[in-house]
Amino acid sequence: xxxxxxxxxxxxxxxxxxxxxxxxxxxxxxxxxxxxxxxxxxxxxxxxxxxxxxxxxxxxxxxxxxxxxxxxxxxxxxxxxxxxxxxxxxxxxxxxxxxxxxxxxxxxxxxxxxxxxxxxxxxxxxxxxxxxxxxxxxxxxxxxxxxxxxxxxxxxxxxxxxxxxxxxxxxxxxxxxxxxxxxxxxxxxxxxxxxxxxxxxxxxxxxxxxxxxxxxxxxxxxxxxxxx
Amino acid sequence: xxxxxxxxxxxxxxxxxxxxxxxxxxxxxxxxxxxxxxxxxxxxxxxxxxxxxxxxxxxxxxxxxxxxxxxxxxxxxxxxxxxxxxxxxxxxxxxxxxxxxxxxxxxxxxxxxxxxxxxxxxxxxxxxxxxxxxxxxxxxxxxxxxxxxxxxxxxxxxxxxxxxxxxxxxxxxxxxxxxxxxxxxxxxxxxxxxxxxxxxxxxxxxxxxxxxxxxxxxxxxxxxxxxxxxxxxxxxxxxxx
Numbered sequence: 001x002x003x004x005x006x007x008x009x010x011x012x013x014x015x016x017x018x019x020x021x022x023x024x025x026x027x028x029x030x031x032x033x034x035x036x037x038x039x040x041x042x043x044x045x046x047x048x049x050x051x052x053x054x055x056x057x058x059x060x061x062x063x064x065x066x067x068x069x070x071x072x073x074x075x076x077x078x079x080x081x082x083x084x085x086x087x088x089x090x091x092x093x094x095x096x097x098x099x100x101x102x103x104x105x106x107x108x109x110x111x112x113x114x115x116x117x118x119x120x121x122x123x124x125x126x127x128x129x130x131x132x133x134x135x136x137x138x139x140x141x142x143x144x145x146x147x148x149x150x151x152x153x154x155x156x157x158x159x160x161x162x163x164x165x166x167x168x169x170x171x172x173x174x175x176x177x178x179x180x181x182x183x184x185x186x187x188x189x190x191x192x193x194x195x196x197x198x199x200x201x202x203x204x205x206x207x208x209x210x211x212x213x214x215x216x217x218x219x220x221x222x223x224x225x226x227x228x
Numbered sequence: 229x230x231x232x233x234x235x236x237x238x239x240x241x242x243x244x245x246x247x248x249x250x251x252x253x254x255x256x257x258x259x260x261x262x263x264x265x266x267x268x269x270x271x272x273x274x275x276x277x278x279x280x281x282x283x284x285x286x287x288x289x290x291x292x293x294x295x296x297x298x299x300x301x302x303x304x305x306x307x308x309x310x311x312x313x314x315x316x317x318x319x320x321x322x323x324x325x326x327x328x329x330x331x332x333x334x335x336x337x338x339x340x341x342x343x344x345x346x347x348x349x350x351x352x353x354x355x356x357x358x359x360x361x362x363x364x365x366x367x368x369x370x371x372x373x374x375x376x377x378x379x380x381x382x383x384x385x386x387x388x389x390x391x392x393x394x395x396x397x398x399x400x401x402x403x404x405x406x407x408x409x410x411x412x413x414x415x416x417x418x419x420x421x422x423x424x425x426x427x428x429x430x431x432x433x434x435x436x437x438x439x440x441x442x443x444x445x446x447x448x449x450x451x452x453x454x455x456x457x458x459x460x461x462x463x464x465x466x467x468x469x
Contacts, residue, residue: 012461013376014384014421028383035421037341037381039461054465055268056379057286085286085348124297125346148379206465
Protein backbone atom coordinates (compact mmCIF):
# COMPACT_ATOMS: atom_id res chain seq x y z
CA UNK A 1 0.00 0.00 0.00
CA UNK A 2 1.44 3.31 -1.03
CA UNK A 3 1.29 6.30 1.22
CA UNK A 4 -0.56 9.48 0.45
CA UNK A 5 -3.78 10.31 -1.27
CA UNK A 6 -5.28 8.85 -4.41
CA UNK A 7 -7.71 6.28 -5.63
CA UNK A 8 -7.10 2.70 -6.65
CA UNK A 9 -7.94 1.77 -10.21
CA UNK A 10 -11.62 0.94 -10.61
CA UNK A 11 -12.88 -1.52 -13.20
CA UNK A 12 -16.44 -2.20 -14.36
CA UNK A 13 -17.96 -5.56 -15.33
CA UNK A 14 -16.64 -6.72 -18.68
CA UNK A 15 -13.65 -4.39 -18.66
CA UNK A 16 -10.41 -5.77 -20.06
CA UNK A 17 -7.73 -6.20 -17.40
CA UNK A 18 -4.26 -5.30 -18.61
CA UNK A 19 -2.37 -6.53 -15.55
CA UNK A 20 -0.43 -9.72 -16.17
CA UNK A 21 -0.79 -12.79 -14.03
CA UNK A 22 -2.94 -15.84 -13.51
CA UNK A 23 -6.68 -15.23 -13.30
CA UNK A 24 -7.78 -15.14 -9.67
CA UNK A 25 -11.03 -14.17 -8.02
CA UNK A 26 -13.52 -11.83 -9.64
CA UNK A 27 -12.14 -12.21 -13.15
CA UNK A 28 -13.13 -14.40 -16.05
CA UNK A 29 -11.28 -15.46 -19.15
CA UNK A 30 -12.64 -15.27 -22.67
CA UNK A 31 -10.53 -16.00 -25.74
CA UNK A 32 -7.36 -15.84 -23.66
CA UNK A 33 -8.06 -12.40 -22.26
CA UNK A 34 -8.99 -11.48 -18.72
CA UNK A 35 -12.04 -9.43 -17.92
CA UNK A 36 -13.48 -8.15 -14.66
CA UNK A 37 -16.73 -9.68 -13.46
CA UNK A 38 -17.41 -7.00 -10.87
CA UNK A 39 -17.40 -3.32 -10.28
CA UNK A 40 -14.27 -3.36 -8.18
CA UNK A 41 -10.59 -2.67 -7.80
CA UNK A 42 -7.76 -4.66 -9.40
CA UNK A 43 -5.18 -6.22 -7.15
CA UNK A 44 -2.22 -8.44 -7.99
CA UNK A 45 -1.15 -10.85 -5.28
CA UNK A 46 1.20 -13.84 -5.51
CA UNK A 47 1.01 -13.95 -9.30
CA UNK A 48 -2.78 -13.90 -9.36
CA UNK A 49 -4.87 -11.00 -10.61
CA UNK A 50 -7.97 -10.45 -8.50
CA UNK A 51 -10.84 -8.02 -8.71
CA UNK A 52 -12.14 -7.09 -5.29
CA UNK A 53 -15.78 -6.02 -5.56
CA UNK A 54 -16.74 -2.66 -4.09
CA UNK A 55 -20.12 -3.99 -2.99
CA UNK A 56 -22.05 -7.22 -2.90
CA UNK A 57 -23.28 -9.91 -0.59
CA UNK A 58 -21.28 -12.12 1.72
CA UNK A 59 -20.35 -15.56 0.40
CA UNK A 60 -19.82 -17.85 3.39
CA UNK A 61 -16.48 -19.63 3.72
CA UNK A 62 -15.79 -22.50 6.10
CA UNK A 63 -14.15 -21.25 9.26
CA UNK A 64 -15.26 -17.61 8.99
CA UNK A 65 -16.25 -15.93 12.24
CA UNK A 66 -19.53 -14.22 11.59
CA UNK A 67 -22.10 -12.20 13.49
CA UNK A 68 -25.64 -13.40 12.98
CA UNK A 69 -29.13 -12.55 14.04
CA UNK A 70 -31.65 -15.19 15.11
CA UNK A 71 -34.66 -14.88 12.83
CA UNK A 72 -36.58 -18.10 13.53
CA UNK A 73 -36.81 -20.85 16.11
CA UNK A 74 -37.57 -24.53 15.56
CA UNK A 75 -37.63 -27.38 18.15
CA UNK A 76 -34.15 -28.58 17.21
CA UNK A 77 -32.49 -25.54 15.69
CA UNK A 78 -32.43 -21.83 15.18
CA UNK A 79 -32.31 -20.02 11.86
CA UNK A 80 -29.59 -17.39 11.65
CA UNK A 81 -29.36 -14.52 9.21
CA UNK A 82 -25.68 -14.07 8.46
CA UNK A 83 -26.13 -11.49 5.69
CA UNK A 84 -25.50 -14.15 3.03
CA UNK A 85 -27.86 -15.12 0.19
CA UNK A 86 -28.94 -18.09 2.33
CA UNK A 87 -30.08 -18.41 5.90
CA UNK A 88 -27.99 -20.68 8.13
CA UNK A 89 -29.38 -23.23 10.58
CA UNK A 90 -27.80 -23.49 14.04
CA UNK A 91 -28.44 -26.94 15.47
CA UNK A 92 -28.88 -27.51 19.23
CA UNK A 93 -25.81 -29.76 19.17
CA UNK A 94 -23.76 -26.80 17.98
CA UNK A 95 -24.37 -24.55 20.97
CA UNK A 96 -22.42 -24.55 24.25
CA UNK A 97 -25.52 -25.35 26.32
CA UNK A 98 -27.49 -28.51 26.82
CA UNK A 99 -30.83 -27.83 25.18
CA UNK A 100 -33.80 -30.17 25.66
CA UNK A 101 -36.00 -30.83 22.66
CA UNK A 102 -38.41 -27.96 22.17
CA UNK A 103 -36.74 -25.62 24.64
CA UNK A 104 -34.66 -23.73 22.07
CA UNK A 105 -36.42 -20.42 22.81
CA UNK A 106 -35.08 -20.42 26.40
CA UNK A 107 -31.53 -19.96 25.19
CA UNK A 108 -31.78 -17.79 22.10
CA UNK A 109 -34.84 -15.90 21.00
CA UNK A 110 -35.71 -14.05 17.82
CA UNK A 111 -33.65 -10.91 17.40
CA UNK A 112 -30.71 -12.11 19.52
CA UNK A 113 -27.26 -11.51 18.10
CA UNK A 114 -24.64 -14.22 18.19
CA UNK A 115 -20.99 -14.58 17.37
CA UNK A 116 -20.71 -17.83 15.41
CA UNK A 117 -18.44 -19.73 13.08
CA UNK A 118 -19.30 -21.14 9.67
CA UNK A 119 -18.89 -24.87 10.20
CA UNK A 120 -19.74 -26.08 6.74
CA UNK A 121 -20.71 -24.88 3.28
CA UNK A 122 -21.72 -27.13 0.41
CA UNK A 123 -21.86 -26.64 -3.34
CA UNK A 124 -25.53 -25.82 -3.21
CA UNK A 125 -24.73 -22.85 -1.04
CA UNK A 126 -26.24 -24.34 2.09
CA UNK A 127 -24.50 -23.08 5.21
CA UNK A 128 -24.26 -24.35 8.77
CA UNK A 129 -22.99 -22.35 11.70
CA UNK A 130 -21.71 -23.43 15.09
CA UNK A 131 -21.14 -21.78 18.46
CA UNK A 132 -19.09 -24.63 19.91
CA UNK A 133 -15.72 -22.99 20.13
CA UNK A 134 -14.00 -20.76 22.59
CA UNK A 135 -15.00 -17.14 22.29
CA UNK A 136 -18.22 -17.81 20.40
CA UNK A 137 -21.22 -16.58 22.35
CA UNK A 138 -24.38 -14.59 22.46
CA UNK A 139 -23.80 -10.84 22.22
CA UNK A 140 -25.92 -9.02 24.79
CA UNK A 141 -27.03 -5.45 24.18
CA UNK A 142 -24.93 -3.31 21.94
CA UNK A 143 -25.53 -1.94 18.50
CA UNK A 144 -25.42 -3.79 15.20
CA UNK A 145 -24.45 -2.25 11.86
CA UNK A 146 -23.92 -3.70 8.42
CA UNK A 147 -21.17 -2.93 5.94
CA UNK A 148 -20.09 -4.51 2.70
CA UNK A 149 -18.20 -7.74 3.55
CA UNK A 150 -15.46 -6.77 1.10
CA UNK A 151 -14.63 -3.77 3.27
CA UNK A 152 -14.13 -5.81 6.44
CA UNK A 153 -10.33 -6.01 5.91
CA UNK A 154 -10.19 -2.21 5.77
CA UNK A 155 -12.18 -1.84 8.99
CA UNK A 156 -9.85 -4.26 10.74
CA UNK A 157 -6.76 -2.69 9.20
CA UNK A 158 -3.32 -4.17 8.80
CA UNK A 159 -2.71 -6.46 11.75
CA UNK A 160 -5.83 -5.09 13.42
CA UNK A 161 -4.45 -1.54 13.54
CA UNK A 162 -7.65 0.21 12.47
CA UNK A 163 -9.98 -1.64 14.83
CA UNK A 164 -7.49 -1.23 17.68
CA UNK A 165 -7.44 2.50 17.09
CA UNK A 166 -11.25 2.68 17.10
CA UNK A 167 -11.38 0.78 20.38
CA UNK A 168 -8.69 2.93 21.99
CA UNK A 169 -10.19 6.26 21.04
CA UNK A 170 -13.79 5.45 21.95
CA UNK A 171 -13.52 2.83 24.69
CA UNK A 172 -16.09 0.69 22.89
CA UNK A 173 -16.12 -3.08 22.54
CA UNK A 174 -16.26 -3.94 18.87
CA UNK A 175 -16.69 -7.26 17.11
CA UNK A 176 -16.35 -7.42 13.34
CA UNK A 177 -17.79 -10.48 11.60
CA UNK A 178 -16.35 -11.63 8.29
CA UNK A 179 -19.86 -11.21 6.90
CA UNK A 180 -19.81 -7.44 7.32
CA UNK A 181 -21.92 -7.31 10.48
CA UNK A 182 -20.34 -5.19 13.21
CA UNK A 183 -21.40 -5.26 16.84
CA UNK A 184 -20.53 -2.27 19.01
CA UNK A 185 -21.08 -1.80 22.71
CA UNK A 186 -20.09 1.15 24.90
CA UNK A 187 -21.14 4.69 25.73
CA UNK A 188 -23.72 6.23 23.37
CA UNK A 189 -21.22 8.90 22.27
CA UNK A 190 -18.61 6.24 21.63
CA UNK A 191 -21.01 4.18 19.55
CA UNK A 192 -21.98 7.19 17.45
CA UNK A 193 -18.32 8.01 16.84
CA UNK A 194 -17.52 4.42 15.88
CA UNK A 195 -20.45 4.28 13.46
CA UNK A 196 -19.39 7.56 11.87
CA UNK A 197 -15.81 6.31 11.53
CA UNK A 198 -16.92 2.99 10.05
CA UNK A 199 -19.14 4.72 7.51
CA UNK A 200 -16.17 6.89 6.59
CA UNK A 201 -13.99 3.78 6.13
CA UNK A 202 -16.74 2.20 4.05
CA UNK A 203 -17.02 5.18 1.73
CA UNK A 204 -13.30 5.67 1.33
CA UNK A 205 -12.14 2.06 1.44
CA UNK A 206 -10.63 2.27 -2.04
CA UNK A 207 -8.43 5.29 -1.29
CA UNK A 208 -4.92 5.56 0.05
CA UNK A 209 -3.94 7.10 3.38
CA UNK A 210 -7.16 6.14 5.09
CA UNK A 211 -5.75 5.32 8.53
CA UNK A 212 -4.34 8.83 8.94
CA UNK A 213 -7.65 10.43 8.03
CA UNK A 214 -9.58 8.21 10.44
CA UNK A 215 -7.09 9.04 13.17
CA UNK A 216 -7.53 12.76 12.59
CA UNK A 217 -11.30 12.27 12.64
CA UNK A 218 -11.22 10.35 15.92
CA UNK A 219 -8.97 12.94 17.53
CA UNK A 220 -11.36 15.69 16.50
CA UNK A 221 -14.35 13.75 17.83
CA UNK A 222 -12.66 13.09 21.14
CA UNK A 223 -11.77 16.73 21.46
CA UNK A 224 -15.41 17.66 21.05
CA UNK A 225 -16.49 15.16 23.67
CA UNK A 226 -14.20 16.70 26.27
CA UNK A 227 -15.70 20.11 25.52
CA UNK A 228 -12.54 21.53 24.04
CA UNK B 229 -47.28 3.31 -34.43
CA UNK B 230 -49.05 3.54 -37.70
CA UNK B 231 -51.50 6.25 -36.75
CA UNK B 232 -52.25 8.28 -39.88
CA UNK B 233 -51.50 11.97 -39.50
CA UNK B 234 -50.27 14.91 -41.48
CA UNK B 235 -47.53 15.69 -38.97
CA UNK B 236 -44.18 16.00 -40.71
CA UNK B 237 -41.62 14.20 -38.59
CA UNK B 238 -38.65 15.29 -40.67
CA UNK B 239 -38.37 18.84 -42.01
CA UNK B 240 -36.80 20.09 -45.23
CA UNK B 241 -33.36 20.33 -43.62
CA UNK B 242 -33.49 16.68 -42.62
CA UNK B 243 -33.94 17.52 -38.95
CA UNK B 244 -36.44 15.82 -36.67
CA UNK B 245 -39.15 17.59 -34.67
CA UNK B 246 -36.88 18.04 -31.68
CA UNK B 247 -34.08 19.30 -33.91
CA UNK B 248 -31.99 16.14 -33.86
CA UNK B 249 -30.15 14.56 -36.77
CA UNK B 250 -31.30 11.08 -37.81
CA UNK B 251 -28.41 9.39 -35.97
CA UNK B 252 -28.42 11.58 -32.89
CA UNK B 253 -29.34 10.40 -29.38
CA UNK B 254 -31.39 12.36 -26.91
CA UNK B 255 -29.43 13.79 -23.95
CA UNK B 256 -28.70 11.11 -21.33
CA UNK B 257 -27.87 11.55 -17.65
CA UNK B 258 -27.12 8.64 -15.33
CA UNK B 259 -26.48 8.37 -11.62
CA UNK B 260 -25.52 5.34 -9.54
CA UNK B 261 -26.32 4.58 -5.91
CA UNK B 262 -29.35 6.80 -5.46
CA UNK B 263 -31.22 4.63 -2.94
CA UNK B 264 -29.99 4.01 0.59
CA UNK B 265 -31.71 0.72 1.41
CA UNK B 266 -31.41 -1.16 -1.88
CA UNK B 267 -28.39 -3.38 -2.55
CA UNK B 268 -27.85 -1.47 -5.77
CA UNK B 269 -29.65 1.37 -7.47
CA UNK B 270 -29.42 3.76 -10.37
CA UNK B 271 -31.32 6.59 -12.01
CA UNK B 272 -31.45 7.69 -15.62
CA UNK B 273 -32.80 10.64 -17.52
CA UNK B 274 -32.94 9.83 -21.20
CA UNK B 275 -34.65 12.62 -23.09
CA UNK B 276 -38.05 12.82 -21.43
CA UNK B 277 -37.71 9.45 -19.74
CA UNK B 278 -37.04 9.34 -16.02
CA UNK B 279 -36.43 5.89 -14.60
CA UNK B 280 -35.26 4.70 -11.20
CA UNK B 281 -34.04 1.15 -10.61
CA UNK B 282 -33.38 -0.87 -7.47
CA UNK B 283 -31.67 -4.26 -7.21
CA UNK B 284 -32.06 -6.64 -4.28
CA UNK B 285 -30.17 -9.84 -3.86
CA UNK B 286 -28.94 -12.40 -4.52
CA UNK B 287 -31.27 -13.61 -1.80
CA UNK B 288 -33.06 -16.86 -1.15
CA UNK B 289 -35.83 -17.19 -3.72
CA UNK B 290 -39.38 -17.38 -2.42
CA UNK B 291 -41.86 -19.02 -2.95
CA UNK B 292 -39.63 -22.06 -2.74
CA UNK B 293 -40.89 -23.72 -5.93
CA UNK B 294 -39.42 -20.94 -8.10
CA UNK B 295 -35.90 -21.73 -6.86
CA UNK B 296 -33.56 -23.34 -9.30
CA UNK B 297 -31.01 -25.76 -7.89
CA UNK B 298 -28.25 -24.74 -10.29
CA UNK B 299 -28.66 -21.04 -10.80
CA UNK B 300 -30.10 -17.80 -9.61
CA UNK B 301 -33.30 -16.56 -11.15
CA UNK B 302 -33.48 -12.99 -12.38
CA UNK B 303 -36.79 -11.31 -11.76
CA UNK B 304 -37.14 -7.89 -13.29
CA UNK B 305 -40.30 -5.93 -12.75
CA UNK B 306 -41.03 -3.13 -15.16
CA UNK B 307 -43.73 -0.83 -13.98
CA UNK B 308 -44.97 2.55 -15.09
CA UNK B 309 -46.15 5.07 -12.55
CA UNK B 310 -49.74 6.25 -13.05
CA UNK B 311 -48.44 9.78 -13.56
CA UNK B 312 -45.72 8.79 -16.04
CA UNK B 313 -47.85 9.36 -19.13
CA UNK B 314 -50.17 12.12 -20.36
CA UNK B 315 -53.37 10.33 -19.50
CA UNK B 316 -53.35 8.60 -16.12
CA UNK B 317 -52.35 4.99 -16.49
CA UNK B 318 -54.17 2.48 -14.34
CA UNK B 319 -51.68 1.30 -11.74
CA UNK B 320 -50.53 -2.31 -11.65
CA UNK B 321 -49.16 -4.68 -14.23
CA UNK B 322 -50.92 -4.79 -17.59
CA UNK B 323 -50.27 -6.92 -20.64
CA UNK B 324 -47.46 -4.67 -21.81
CA UNK B 325 -45.71 -4.48 -18.43
CA UNK B 326 -45.79 -8.25 -18.02
CA UNK B 327 -44.24 -8.71 -21.44
CA UNK B 328 -41.53 -6.12 -20.86
CA UNK B 329 -40.71 -7.58 -17.44
CA UNK B 330 -40.19 -10.94 -19.08
CA UNK B 331 -37.99 -9.76 -21.95
CA UNK B 332 -35.94 -7.52 -19.65
CA UNK B 333 -35.43 -10.39 -17.18
CA UNK B 334 -34.16 -12.58 -19.97
CA UNK B 335 -31.89 -9.91 -21.39
CA UNK B 336 -30.35 -9.24 -17.97
CA UNK B 337 -29.99 -12.93 -17.18
CA UNK B 338 -27.81 -13.35 -20.25
CA UNK B 339 -25.05 -11.17 -18.75
CA UNK B 340 -25.21 -12.24 -15.10
CA UNK B 341 -23.18 -15.18 -13.83
CA UNK B 342 -26.33 -16.83 -12.50
CA UNK B 343 -24.60 -20.13 -11.78
CA UNK B 344 -22.66 -18.52 -8.92
CA UNK B 345 -25.71 -18.21 -6.70
CA UNK B 346 -27.86 -21.35 -6.82
CA UNK B 347 -31.35 -21.22 -5.28
CA UNK B 348 -31.43 -17.45 -5.12
CA UNK B 349 -33.28 -14.68 -6.85
CA UNK B 350 -31.95 -11.37 -8.07
CA UNK B 351 -34.79 -8.88 -8.06
CA UNK B 352 -34.66 -5.82 -10.29
CA UNK B 353 -37.35 -3.20 -9.92
CA UNK B 354 -37.61 -0.75 -12.80
CA UNK B 355 -39.94 2.14 -12.06
CA UNK B 356 -40.75 4.48 -14.91
CA UNK B 357 -41.49 7.86 -13.38
CA UNK B 358 -41.84 9.70 -16.66
CA UNK B 359 -42.22 8.07 -20.04
CA UNK B 360 -41.31 9.46 -23.43
CA UNK B 361 -40.78 6.44 -25.71
CA UNK B 362 -37.93 3.98 -25.38
CA UNK B 363 -38.50 3.20 -21.72
CA UNK B 364 -37.64 -0.45 -22.09
CA UNK B 365 -34.20 0.26 -23.52
CA UNK B 366 -33.57 3.00 -20.97
CA UNK B 367 -34.75 0.56 -18.31
CA UNK B 368 -32.28 -2.09 -19.42
CA UNK B 369 -29.45 0.46 -19.53
CA UNK B 370 -30.15 1.66 -16.02
CA UNK B 371 -30.83 -1.84 -14.66
CA UNK B 372 -27.35 -2.93 -15.70
CA UNK B 373 -25.89 -0.02 -13.72
CA UNK B 374 -27.89 -0.98 -10.66
CA UNK B 375 -26.74 -4.60 -10.99
CA UNK B 376 -23.11 -3.52 -11.17
CA UNK B 377 -23.68 -1.29 -8.15
CA UNK B 378 -25.14 -4.23 -6.24
CA UNK B 379 -21.89 -6.14 -6.76
CA UNK B 380 -23.43 -8.82 -8.94
CA UNK B 381 -20.91 -10.57 -11.20
CA UNK B 382 -21.56 -9.90 -14.87
CA UNK B 383 -19.97 -10.75 -18.20
CA UNK B 384 -20.52 -7.24 -19.45
CA UNK B 385 -22.66 -4.22 -18.96
CA UNK B 386 -25.76 -4.19 -21.10
CA UNK B 387 -26.90 -1.27 -23.19
CA UNK B 388 -30.38 -0.68 -24.52
CA UNK B 389 -30.90 1.43 -27.59
CA UNK B 390 -33.72 1.87 -30.06
CA UNK B 391 -33.85 2.76 -33.73
CA UNK B 392 -36.81 3.12 -36.02
CA UNK B 393 -38.26 4.49 -39.20
CA UNK B 394 -40.15 7.74 -39.55
CA UNK B 395 -41.34 9.35 -42.76
CA UNK B 396 -39.39 6.71 -44.66
CA UNK B 397 -36.08 7.53 -42.97
CA UNK B 398 -34.25 5.21 -40.57
CA UNK B 399 -33.50 7.15 -37.38
CA UNK B 400 -32.01 6.50 -33.98
CA UNK B 401 -33.74 6.73 -30.59
CA UNK B 402 -37.35 7.68 -31.34
CA UNK B 403 -39.16 10.11 -29.11
CA UNK B 404 -42.83 9.94 -28.27
CA UNK B 405 -44.21 11.69 -31.34
CA UNK B 406 -41.98 9.71 -33.66
CA UNK B 407 -42.99 6.50 -31.90
CA UNK B 408 -46.70 7.31 -32.21
CA UNK B 409 -46.73 8.57 -35.78
CA UNK B 410 -43.69 6.82 -37.23
CA UNK B 411 -43.59 3.61 -39.19
CA UNK B 412 -41.40 1.28 -37.12
CA UNK B 413 -39.59 1.00 -33.81
CA UNK B 414 -36.75 -1.45 -33.13
CA UNK B 415 -35.66 -1.64 -29.50
CA UNK B 416 -32.41 -3.52 -28.93
CA UNK B 417 -30.28 -4.58 -26.01
CA UNK B 418 -26.60 -4.95 -26.80
CA UNK B 419 -23.58 -6.30 -24.98
CA UNK B 420 -21.11 -3.59 -25.96
CA UNK B 421 -17.92 -5.61 -25.53
CA UNK B 422 -18.82 -8.57 -27.71
CA UNK B 423 -21.51 -6.77 -29.72
CA UNK B 424 -23.93 -9.58 -28.99
CA UNK B 425 -27.64 -8.88 -29.04
CA UNK B 426 -29.63 -9.68 -25.90
CA UNK B 427 -32.96 -8.27 -27.02
CA UNK B 428 -34.41 -7.42 -30.41
CA UNK B 429 -37.99 -6.49 -30.98
CA UNK B 430 -39.75 -4.74 -33.81
CA UNK B 431 -43.01 -2.90 -33.92
CA UNK B 432 -44.25 -1.73 -37.31
CA UNK B 433 -42.65 -2.75 -40.55
CA UNK B 434 -39.40 -2.12 -42.38
CA UNK B 435 -37.55 -3.81 -45.20
CA UNK B 436 -34.60 -6.09 -44.46
CA UNK B 437 -32.10 -3.44 -45.51
CA UNK B 438 -33.76 -0.82 -43.34
CA UNK B 439 -33.68 -3.17 -40.36
CA UNK B 440 -29.98 -3.77 -40.92
CA UNK B 441 -29.32 -0.03 -41.05
CA UNK B 442 -31.35 0.47 -37.89
CA UNK B 443 -29.43 -2.26 -36.10
CA UNK B 444 -26.08 -0.85 -37.17
CA UNK B 445 -27.15 2.58 -35.97
CA UNK B 446 -28.20 1.25 -32.57
CA UNK B 447 -24.99 -0.76 -32.34
CA UNK B 448 -22.93 2.35 -32.90
CA UNK B 449 -24.92 4.40 -30.41
CA UNK B 450 -24.56 1.60 -27.85
CA UNK B 451 -20.83 2.29 -27.68
CA UNK B 452 -21.54 5.92 -26.80
CA UNK B 453 -24.00 4.93 -24.10
CA UNK B 454 -21.56 2.31 -22.81
CA UNK B 455 -18.96 5.02 -22.23
CA UNK B 456 -21.53 7.04 -20.28
CA UNK B 457 -22.35 3.98 -18.17
CA UNK B 458 -18.69 3.43 -17.27
CA UNK B 459 -18.34 7.08 -16.40
CA UNK B 460 -21.44 6.99 -14.17
CA UNK B 461 -20.20 3.89 -12.33
CA UNK B 462 -16.73 5.24 -11.75
CA UNK B 463 -18.04 8.64 -10.72
CA UNK B 464 -19.67 7.22 -7.59
CA UNK B 465 -16.29 6.14 -6.30
CA UNK B 466 -14.02 8.88 -7.55
CA UNK B 467 -15.95 11.77 -6.03
CA UNK B 468 -15.57 10.59 -2.44
CA UNK B 469 -12.33 12.23 -1.39
